[in-house]
Amino acid sequence: xxxxxxxxxxxxxxxxxxxxxxxxxxxxxxxxxxxxxxxxxxxxxxxx
Numbered sequence: 001x002x003x004x005x006x007x008x009x010x011x012x013x014x015x016x017x018x019x020x021x022x023x024x025x026x027x028x029x030x031x032x033x034x035x036x037x038x039x040x041x042x043x044x045x046x047x048x
Contacts, residue, residue, distance in 0.1 A: 020046045 024046050028034040 017046075 021043055025034065025043065
């Protein structure tokens, strides 16, 4: 049971990280501020 809870917690952390990346990068991509690999510095700043 402990393993299940740990896996659920890990999934939640990954979900929050991905949501933060999406919320940071998507507007920049849509506006044209970022193109292709230029988003990597932004992703590094958001990822814990």
